[in-house]
Amino acid sequence: MIIGIDDTDSREGMCTTYLGALLMDELRQYGTIVELPVLVRLNPTIPYKTRGNACVGINIATSCPDKVMEHVISRISTMAALECDMTNPGVVFVQDDECESVRDVLGTFFQRAVKEVLSIEEAKYVIAKTGLQSKGFKNGRGLIGALSACGSILNPGWDHTFEYLAYRQREKWGTPRNVDKASFFVADSATYPATWDTVDVSNELVVCVPHSPDPVLYGIRGKDPEVVRRTAEMISSELLERSCVYCTNQGTDMHLIPVDSISEIQEMHSYIVSGFVSDDPFTIPGGHTIFSISDSSGASVECAAFEPTKDFRSLVRKLIQGDIVKVYGSFMNKALNIEKIEVVSLAPLVASHNPECPSCGKRMESAGKGQGYRCRKCGTKSPVLVQVNLKRDIEPGIYEVPPCARRHLAKPLVRFQNPSVKEFPSR
Ligand SMILES: [Zn+2]
Known part of the structure; x- marks a missing residue:
């Protein structure tokens, strides 16, 4: 049976991945967990997401599916942050004999939920049409992610990475995290580039430890389950309650839609789009650097490197009119929020x-x-x-924002195979 869960967290606490990790441990009494659980990130531009827009999926071989469903629903009822307006949990169950008939429809739903804006009604329609068992709490928005997580397990083969998540003992939730910062730098230098985004070397920051009051102590991202576990073993911290390794679409660029023309861009979607710089970069109060690109369709779009992208802005400021670039990023509030930029050619x-x-x-x-x-x-x-x-003070190549400004879904350059790829700033 496949279980998909979404939207149990809030800005104040909880975390859907924690509930997934807890269930991974508790559900073993009913059967055998098949492979690693999945952690799926959906469209990052959705305004009503709680925190990270994460949903989880678990595959369990069990002879007592009714007990499993009862256990999962009971856990969501007691542990989800239901008092939070933004928290609208959903859970979907796919029984073994239903997998074949729903595989394609849920696979498409998963891909669309990462790239597009889906409605709760659409999720409810899919559930009604397939007859899958489910439970939506409050407005049921979490059914969107719950269906997506099931779709991701039913359709393996998408690009993926892994994350080891370490969870705090419950009495520590909401208190300052006790971690040895230096140990993260040691662990990172031992396993980078097989792991990434543990620390931000150029900004001298530990980036894998959240600041929110949720159960996560830290997360180690990497290319296989073994390396993320080994890296976590090198970290000194307070005692963990539990940990879990997830297979995830983080770091894959799955949210990006390649388009041929700027005129195709729509709000709340993410793109790979090419154009020539048509307005020189300028920096506005608040430190955000903005420039425009245009293309032969006559359309143009503002591209933004926001203040949190730090030194990445100094790279962007070197662009001039006529440079040809390929921009990777999300289009929100009338600006393309840059995650990566390829400088294809330079104007004189x-x-x-x-x-x-x-x-x-x-x-x-x-x-x-x-x-x-x-x-x-x-x-x-x-x-x-x-x-x-x-002489231009910038070279053609592909550049990315630093780890401290990275989106969950954005593919880090260390995962690119192309040798022409450049890291900026280099480490
Ligand atoms: Zn003279």
Whole structure:
């Protein structure tokens, strides 16, 4: 039986991945857990997401599915942050004999939930049409993620990474986390690039420890279950209550939709889109750096590197009109929020200055508007400015925001196979 759960957390506490980890341990009394649980991140632009827009899926081989369902529903009822307005849990169950008939419809639903904006009604329609057992709490928004998590297990083969999540003992929830920061840097240097986003080297930050009052102590992201477990063993911290390794679509760019034209871009979707820089970058109060790109369709879009992207903004500020770029990011509030940028080609940076006098070598001066240039010393005249190509302080390549500003779904450059890929800033 496959179990999908979503939307049990709130900004104040809980975490759907914790509930998943707890159930992984508790459900063993009813059968055998098949493979690793999944942690699915949905469309990151959805405004009513609680915190990380995470849902979880568990696959269990059991001879008593009714007991499993009762246990899961009881746990959600008592542990979900139901008092929070934004928390609307949902759970969906797919029985063994239902898997084949719902595989395709849930697989499509999963892909769409990561890229598009789905409604609760759509989730309820799929449930009604397939006859799957489910329970939606309050407005039932969590049914969207619950169906998606089931769809992800039924349709393996999507690009994936792994995350080891360490959970705090319950009496510690909401108190400051006791972790040895130095141990994260040691663990990172031992296993990077097989793990990533444990620390942000250039900003000297530990980025895998959340600040919210939820049960997560830290999460180690990496390319296989063995390396994330081994990295976690190197970390010194307060005692854990439990841990869990999830297979996840984090770090895969699954949310990005490649488009041929800027004119196809819509709010609350994420894209890979190419264009030429049509407005020079400028930095607005608050520290956000903005520029525009356009393409042959005549459409243009503002691209933004927000303040939390730190030094990434200094890279973006080096772009000039005419540079050809490919931008990876989410379109929200009329701006493309940059996660990565490929600088495809650079426009010449031309500076003009008054010509030197060919007779005496002195710099000539303007002879008046439209009158060309004249040497004040010897009177020689010249009609034109001299133009020189300046060296650009940026190279073609693909650049990403630092780990401290990374979106869950954004694929880090360490996962790219292309040797032309550049890390910025380099570590
Ligand atoms: Zn002269």
